[in-house]
Structures are given as C-alpha cells and as structure tokens.
Amino acid sequence: MNIALLGYGKMGKTIEQIAIKRGHTIVLTVDKDDEGYDITKADVAIDFSIPTVAFNNISNCLNNGVPVISGTTGWLENYDNAVALCNQKKGAFIYASNYSLGVNIFFELNKTLAKMMSTLKQYNVSMEEIHHTQKLDAPSGTAISLANDIIANNSNFEAWKLDEAAEKTIPIVAKRIADVPGTHTVNYESEVDTITIEHIAHTRQGFALGAVIAAEWLVGKTGVFTMNDVLNIG
Ligand SMILES: NC(=O)C1=CN([C@@H]2O[C@H](COP(=O)(O)OP(=O)(O)OC[C@H]3O[C@@H](n4cnc5c(N)ncnc54)[C@H](OP(=O)(O)O)[C@@H]3O)[C@@H](O)[C@H]2O)C=CC1
Numbered sequence: 340m341n342i343a344l345l346g347y348g349k350m351g352k353t354i355e356q357i358a359i360k361r362g363h364t365i366v367l368t369v370d371k372d373d374e375g376y377d378i379t380k381a382d383v384a385i386d387f388s389i390p391t392v393a394f395n396n397i398s399n400c401l402n403n404g405v406p407v408i409s410g411t412t413g414w415l416e417n418y419d420n421a422v423a424l425c426n427q428k429k430g431a432f433i434y435a436s437n438y439s440l441g442v443n444i445f446f447e448l449n450k451t452l453a454k455m456m457s458t459l460k461q462y463n464v465s466m467e468e469i470h471h472t473q474k475l476d477a478p479s480g481t482a483i484s485l486a487n488d489i490i491a492n493n494s495n496f497e498a499w500k501l502d503e504a505a506e507k508t509i510p511i512v513a514k515r516i517a518d519v520p521g522t523h524t525v526n527y528e529s530e531v532d533t534i535t536i537e538h539i540a541h542t543r544q545g546f547a548l549g550a551v552i553a554a555e556w557l558v559g560k561t562g563v564f565t566m567n568d569v570l571n572i573g
C-alpha cells in the first residue's frame with residue numbers, strides 16, 4: 340500500500356518503521372511547513388499531527404477520495420463534521436483515541452466494570468492519565484473515551500471534569516512526566532476499599548502497529564468506522 344503520513348513526529352516516525360516492515364511504501368510525509376500537499380498518490384493516509392490541523396488534514400483526504408485514519412487527539416469538536424463529510428463524499432474514515440490492542444481490550448474491561456459498579460453507590464470513580472511533557476492536550480483522548488464509556492454504562496455519573504470533583508462527575512487528573520508514553524488508571528473508591536484497573540504503555544509501538552492494521556483494514560471500505568470494527572471486539 341502507498342501510505343501518506345500526515346504528521347511526521349514521534350508517532351509518524353514509529354508508524355513509518357512498522358509500515359515498511361509490513362511491506363508498505365511511504366509516499367508522502369507532511370509536517371508543519373508542508374502546505375498544499377498532494378494527497379492523491381496515497382492509497383490511505385494516517386494522521387498523527389496536532390489538534391489544530393487534524394480536521395483540515397482529514398477533510399483534505401476525504402475531499403480527494405483518500406481513505407484516512409486519524410489518531411490525533413484534542414480536535415473532537417469537529418468529529419461530527421468529519422463524519423458528515425465522509426458520508427457526503429462516500430469516503431472511508433476512522434478516528435480512535437487509542438489504536439493499541441491493549442487499550443482497546445482495556446476499554447471493554449472499563450465498560451464491563453462500569454456496568455457492574457452501577458448498583459454500588461458507595462463507590463466514587465476517579466481517573467488519572469500520565470503522559471510525556473510534550474503532549475499538547477489534557478485530558479488525553481483515551482481518558483475522555485474511558486470517561487464517556489463509564490457515563491454510558493453507569494447512571495451514577497453524568498459528566499467528567501479535569502481536576503475537579505463534583506456530584507455525578509468523574510474527576511480526571513492529568514500528569515505530565517518526561518518520556519511517559521501513556522498510562523491510564525480508573526479507580527473506584529469506597530470507605531472500605533479501592534478497585535483499580537490500569538493500562539501502561541511501555542513504548543509507542545502498540546499505538547503504531549494498531550494504526551497500520553487499521554489503515555490496511557480500511558482500504559476498499561466505505562463509511563465511518565471505529566477500532567471495534569477493525570478488531571472485531573465490543
Ligand atoms: N490515537 C493513538 O493511538 C495515539 C494518539 N496520539 C496523538 O497523536 C498526535 C501526535 O502525537 P506525537 O507524534 O506524539 O506528536 P509529535 O508532536 O511528536 O508529532 C506531531 C507532528 O505533527 C506535525 N505538524 C505540525 N503542523 C502540522 C500540519 N499542519 N500538518 C501535519 N503535521 C503537522 C508536527 O510538526 P512540528 O514538530 O514541526 O510542529 C509534529 O511533527 C497527538 O495528538 C497525540 O495525542 C499519540 C499516540 C497514540
């Protein structure tokens with residue numbers, strides 16, 4: 340497959356290595372100063388850029404008939420517009436806050452636990468995410484997905500908030516520590532005990548492999564998909 344990498348930073352470069360090992364060709368890399376690039380030579384585009392440009396990158400692909408997967412976080416105010424454009428153009432699009440197999444299993448565990456805890460009002464939930472100090476957004480996209488899945492599966496919680504505890508609200512603490520690829524923790528705490536589930540990424544390889552697998556899966560399809568479709572879980 341001919342792949343375009345929109346965003347050629349830590350993730351773009353890790354994806355490049357894995358894509359080449361899997362027999363693909365990188366035909367385009369786009370970074371900050373690469374305005375007006377020609378996407379049409381790519382069979383699929385993989386966007387891991389920055390929050391302010393992700394929607395432009397995705398729109399450019401969909402407008403040119405190129406399937407696109409995005410892992411960029413912090414741009415979700417435009418997610419519905421991306422879905423509408425994909426449907427209008429009969430294109431192919433995946434966004435996932437986290438492409439790793441481990442986190443997608445962790446998402447399912449989190450949903451199951453949230454359902455189990457819904458009748459146990461003595462437990463308060465809280466979340467923590469830890470990432471490297473270059474991260475632009477907080478809380479992480481993965482933390483937002485986890486919080487939204489708790490809200491969808493447990494009527495004791497209606498919203499999430501960064502750093503703030505309030506009634507029916509899930510507080511999320513975001514810590515920034517040098518070189519941490521990504522750690523997510525969900526805690527249920529009562530007066531007598533604590534239940535914790537945690538995912539720790541040791542490297543970026545898991546995110547990158549998942550992104551390449553998603554790109555391979557998307558080519559030839561039409562529609563808006565999620566990692567649950569790719570991995571056939573959930
Ligand atoms: N969904 C998932 O599984 C994962 C998601 N992520 C997310 O992916 C994104 C990228 O992460 P990461 O690679 O670590 O970040 P980096 O900062 O290392 O890379 C982002 C790259 O985007 C480039 N960029 C800036 N402007 C543009 C533009 N107009 N078009 C294309 N690229 C541009 C930056 O260039 P320059 O440095 O010159 O500004 C930089 O090289 C983040 O949003 C992060 O949260 C990360 C890991 C996993």
Ligand SMILES: O=C(O)C1=N[C@H](C(=O)O)C[C@H](O)C1
Pocket residue numbers: 412436437470471474478479480481482520521522
């Ligand atoms: O910025 C990162 O590095 C990561 N971002 C994603 C997120 O915001 O959830 C996924 C992963 O945790 C790494």
